[in-house]
Amino acid sequence: MALEESHVRRAAHLARLAVSDDQANGFVDDLSRILDMVDQLQSLDTEGVAPLAHPLDATQRLRADEVTETNQRDAFQRCAPAVENGLYLVPRVVE
Amino acid sequence: MQWETVIGLEVHVQLATRSKIFSGASTAFGAEPNTQACAVDLGLPGVLPVLNEQAVAMAVQFGLAVHAEIPEVSVFDRKNYFYPDLPKGYQTSQMYHPIVGPGEVEITLDDNTTKRIRIHHAHLEEDAGKSLHEDFHGMTGIDLNRAGTPLLEIVSEPDMRNAKEAAAYLKAIHSIVTYLGISDGNMAEGSMRCDVNVSVRPKGQEAFGTRAEIKNVNSFRFVERAIAFEVERQIELIEDGGKVVQETRLFDPERDETRSMRTKEEANDYRYFPCPDLLPVVLDQAYLDHLRSQLPELPADKRARFQTSLGLSAYDAHVLSASREMAEFFEEVHRVCGDAKQAANWVQGELSGALNRDNLTIQNSPVSAHQLGELISRVLDDTINGKAAKQVFQALWNGQGSSADEIIEAKGLKQVTDTGAIESMIDQVIAESPAQVAQYRDSEPEKRGKMIGYFVGQVMKASRGTANPQQVNGLLKEKLDALL
Amino acid sequence: MHDKTVTQLAAALNSGELSSKELTSHFLQRIEKADGTLNSFITVTAEQALTQADAADKARASGDAGTLTGIPLALKDIYCTQGVKTSCGSKMLDNFIAPYDATVVEKLSAAGTISLGKTNMDEFAMGSSNENSYYGSVKNPWDLSAVPGGSSGGSAAAVAAGLVPAAMGTDTGGSIRQPAAFCGITGLKPTYGRVSRYGIIAYASSLDQAGPMARSAEDCAHLLNVIAGHDVRDSTCVARGVPDYTETLNAPLSGLKIGLPKEYFGDGLDPEVEKAVRDAVKVYESLGATVRDVSLPHTHYAIPAYYVIAPAEASSNLSRYDGVRFGHRCKAPEDLIDLYTRSRAEGFGEEVKRRILIGTHTLSEGFFDAYYTKAQKVRRLIRQDFLDAFEDVDVLMGPASPTPAFDLGAKKDPVSMYLQDIYTIAVNLAGIPGISVPAGFSNGRPVGLQILGTHFAEAQLLNVAHQFQQATDWHLKRPAFAEENA
Structure with missing residues (x-):
């Protein structure tokens, strides 16, 4: 499955990565080679094989519905780039 | 042209758990911003989710209440998109294997007839935080207290044919979740939120028309109003030779209209895939039987x-x-x-x-x-x-x-039923009302029935309302007739 | 002191021959002296370490000490450490002071160990040479022109150079075993789910696993005793009893059935690496093991499957770095999209971007089934290969890497770098444990023997590795650098 620049552009947009034109060309080359390598998968017959998401056949454990966390806002916001009145600040969101 | 409306609802119900769906932070409403957003809710590097058993139980209870299939295995998926109120850049939800399968709800219409509305499925997911647009020097403030609150998203089939049915369905869901005690159902606080899918088609046509999804329809009244507006808009559009486009619209309750949300340059691609931090949820029959036995x-x-x-x-x-x-x-x-x-x-x-x-x-x-x-x-x-x-x-x-x-x-409101006491009150009223007695006597017999009302009123007044009205009536009639 | 194993140092602490303070100061001095050359640490927490050492000495004096109380360690900079910078090798987290401790860090602290600091690594654990670090390459103490391997390259180099007796790494596709092999130390990747991932910055969640890197299998056993076990904060961490891994180290190996996967001895394998591995197998035969050839027929598909699954998970795991709540934020963002795209473009390095883009692309509409679903099916086949093999043999052996450490800057093409992990990657896809032990040299650079076992067979792997180390002295070899910088 050939990779085109439009694919890289679209992925960069979805992943919110700014990519310059030069970089885009470089990524097309690198990613194409990676995908060529990945395409070996297509030669394998996997008819009837169930996908495996986790290496162990374990099931989800459930947590008791208890409040175990306390307010740590100050500690958590110490590593935040922009806060005011306890809120994280971002450029204005237009709905 | 005769048009038929087709409506489906997606109802988001906040589950009334004490803690969040994947963390031990409180879900209480109204706390100071970000004081109930723990490391997991903030998506700090390295944190991991662990599923709340009560959220699972509540989702299953809902499923049982709507006679739904409860699959043995359900799986959490990640829905990937960037938004400031979505801390991890993905919402943990259930795309491919929801916890509640197909079911149905009975709604009651105005004429007291009932109709069954099919439920496509219901799935568990985490709520996002809130963006506050007050002016922080032209910035938006993000409060993540709500992030991670468990939601049950209930998706109906497009089985409703008018706004009243949609409202009745929403009421039925509200009533079920509050009966079950799995949500406070408080729409004003956002505990129950609704997106409405609306399309129109010529009556008799089988294929669905193109639908619009209306967001932010958060009261029973708004559901009716939003649908009414939207149906009219779509019909007018088509009749004027236009086409309905599939889009998301926002209901504005103040202007009583829906309007297109700013179209993004391209459609979203959420890249759903199974969340590798959570394992498949497996529910056995004994667990379902137990929950079934506890249903109210x-x-x-x-x-x-x-x-x-x-x-x-x-x-x-x-x-x-x-x-x-x-x-x-x-x-x-x-x-x-x-x-x-x-x-x-x-x-x-x-x-x-x-x-x-x-x-x-x-x-x-x-x-x-x-x-x-x-x-x-x-x-x-x-x-x-x-x-x-x-x-x-x-x-x-x-x-x-x-x-x-x-x-x-x-x-002293105890009813007076003592005949003697009532008789003496009657005697006094008769004695004090010679003109009315004379009128009564001179009337045609068939009109006297009506005239007795005056005397009853006087006697009741004299008893300060405590005389037994039936007794007063009977005794009065006897005494007045005796005067004829 | 720096030549000794954790086991030996613990004995010295226990006998009172040494104090933790002396030990800690000694290693801090070595770091001070040698790490300017090696670059194996991103952050050294000297003051905190000395305070912890004092506390450890007091605990020991009051009879309140465990086996590892007072032992200095280093942590790969992927473990969240409260109050200490946790960068994950990235500019994105250069300013991130973690507000909490990873479960492994909590357990190590509770056991009384001392953290000397945070070791260098490939950015977000994406790499096999440690050249993808925002903090610069790490040098291999055996040859300063060679890479230490990756992504836990800093931990491997620091242990090999005697800057710390042992260190913690993580392994998503070989990131403990390959640098252990390149640096001539012992590195264990436990079974997926054996050790909590809580507080370890995620690369690929269904593959990541924490493990010890040390001078001997015995040391790894001591460390695994501390870090293994259930964690209520990690849904994927298994609730299963933890044996004392040191107890079975000396079990005899007679009758041990060793399988040699023929796919692990094919094209591209350095002849000297092959010779070292085959010689090691002969040692096992002399210890009473039997050897047979086995096949893991889908080995060839492990790298392609991995480069779908790992980048897919990574693309999602790394979405949280958006410049809003922590981490790098670009200057004066014009609007929301600018905040996102510029913060992320500035904060992430090239390899991370490549993997985010690959993962985003393969998960996107129209490609998901062909890539992601397909890779998950192949993943099942790869796991089945191992499960089938373990029906017939107890352990599998082969090289940890097809070559010894390569030169810094030698691999410019990402795909050729990826192919380095041919022998380690399938193990993560299958979730089984693996250990790399020193087994000789090729061109003066160490060679690692990789031993693989079935799920939760850590005790057996450690036993098998320890017996080899009782019979050989490869693990005792030290690079000249370690002495020159004493």
């Missing part, structure tokens, strides 16, 4: 029982079963007084009137179900008459006593 009586069953074993009308049964609080109140009144019809009349009449007047919900009624039941008992055992009962009710409402008996005693 649900609205539809209650409604049926109110009609068949209590003999209430379809209308009364529907109104009294609509909310869990209403039904519980009514059943307590009935338990105390023993007369379902009287209980129904009082709850829907005097009580509902007073609640509406004072803008109160039944949970906040100043007259308790027990007090009302006792009051009705006193009418039934002839201790007081109907008129006095209304006085007693008002007194209870105003907090002038703690029980009907206390107020009856204090106000």
Whole structure:
């Protein structure tokens, strides 16, 4: 499955990565080679094989519905780039 | 051209767990910003989710209540998109294997007929935080207290054909989740939120028209208004030669219209894939049986029982079963007084009137179900008459006593049934009303029945309302007729 | 002191021959002296370490000490450490002071160990040479022109150079075993789910696993005793009893059935690496093991499957770095999209971007089934290969890497770098444990023997590795650098 620049552009947009034109060309080359390598998968017959998401056949454990966390806002916001009145600040969101 | 409307609803119900779906932070409403957003809710580097058992139980209870299939295995997926109120850059949701499979809900229409609305599925997911657009130097503030609150998203089939059905469906869902106690159902606080999918098609056409998804429809009233606007918009558009585009629209309750949300340059691609931090949720039969055995009586069953074993009308049964609080109140009144019809009349009449007047919900009624039941008992055992009962009710409402008996005693409202006492009051009224007596005597016999009302009124007044009206009537008639 | 194993140092602490303070100061001095050359640490927490050492000495004096109380360690900079910078090798987290401790860090602290600091690594654990670090390459103490391997290259180099007796790494596709092999130390990747991932910055969640890197299998056993076990904060961490891994170290190997996967001895394998591995197998035969050839027929598909699954998970795991709540934020963002795209473009390095783009692309509409679903199916086949093999043999052996450490800057093409992990990657896809032990040299650079076992067979792997180390002295070899910088 050939990779085109439009694919890289679209992925960069979805992943919110700014990519310059030069970089885009470089990524097309690198990613194409990676995908060529990945395409070996297509030669394998996997008819009837169930996908495996986790290496162990374990099931989800459930947590008791208890409040175990306390307010740590100050500690958590110490590593935040922009806060005011306890809120994280971002450029204005237009709905 | 005759048009038919096709409506499907996606209802997001906040589950009433104490802690969040994947963390031990509190879900309490109204805390200071970000004081209930723990490391997991903030998506700090390295944190991991662990699923809340109560969220699972509540989702399953809902499924059982709508007679849904509950698959043995359900799986959480990640829905990937960037938004400031979505801390991890993905929402943990269920795309491919939801916890609740197909089910159905019975709705009651205005004419008291019922209709079944199919539920496509319901899935668990985490809520996002909130963006606050007050002016922080032109910035938006993000509060993540709500992030990670468990949501059950209930997706209906496109089975509704008009706005009233959609509203009735939303009410039915509201009533089920509040009966189950899995949500407070508070739409004003966002505990229940609704997206509406609307399309129109020429009557008789089988294929669906192109639908618009209307967001932010967060009250029963808004559902009707948003649909009404949207249907009109779509029909006008098509009749003018235009085409409905598939899009997301926002309902603006202030202007009573829907409007297109700013179209993004391209459609979203959420890249759903199974969340590798969570394992498949496996529910066995014993667990389902256990939850089934704990289900309360649900609205539809209650409604049926109110009609068949209590003999209430379809209308009364529907109104009294609509909310869990209403039904519980009514059943307590009935338990105390023993007369379902009287209980129904009082709850829907005097009580509902007073609640509406004072803008109160039944949970906040100043007259308790027990007090009302006792009051009705006193009418039934002839201790007081109907008129006095209304006085007693008002007194209870105003907090002038703690029980009907206390107020009856204090106000001397006990019904007078002593024939001698009533006769002497009648004699006095007759003696003081010679003109009316003369009029009565001179009337045509068939008109006298009406004229007796005046005398009854006077006697009741003399007794301060406590005389037994039936007795007064009978005795008056005897005495007046004796004067002829 | 720096030549000794954790086991030996613990004995010295226990006998009172040494204090933790002396030990800690000694290693801090070595770091001070040598790490300017090696670049194996991103952050050294000297003051905190000395305070912890004092506390450890007091605990020991009051008879309140465990086996590892007072032992200095280093942590790969992927473990969240409260109050200490946790960068994950990235500019994105250069300013991130973690507000909490990873479960492994909590457990190590509770056991009384001392953290000397945070070791260098490939950015977000994406790499096999440690050249993808925002903090610069790490040098291999055996040859300063060679890479230490990756992504836990800093931990491997620091242990090999005697800057710390042992260190913690993480392994998503070989990131403990390959650098252990390149640096001539012992590195264990436990079974997926054996050790909590809570507080370890995620690269690929269904593959990541924490493990010890040390001078001997015995040391790894001591460390695994501390870090293994259930964690209520990690849904994927298994609730299963933890044996004392040191107890079975000396079990005899007679009758041990060793399988040699023929796919692990194919094209591209350095002849000297092959010779070292085959010689090691002979040692096992002399210890009473039997050897047979086995096949893992889908080995060839492990790298392609991995480069779908790992980048897919990574693309999602790394979405949280958006410049809003922590981490790098670009200057004066014009609007929301600018905040996102510029913060992320500035904060992430090239390899991370490549993997985010690959993962985003393969998960996107129209490609998901062909890539992601397909890779998950192949993943099942790869796991089945191992499960089938373990029906017939107890352990599998082969090289940890097809070559010894390569030169810094030698692999410019990402795909050729990826192919380095041919022998380690399938293990993560299958979730089984693996250990790399020193087994000789090729061109003066260490060679690692990789031993693989079935799920939760850590005790057996450690036993098998320890017996080899009782019979050989490869693990005792030290690079000249370690002495020159004493």
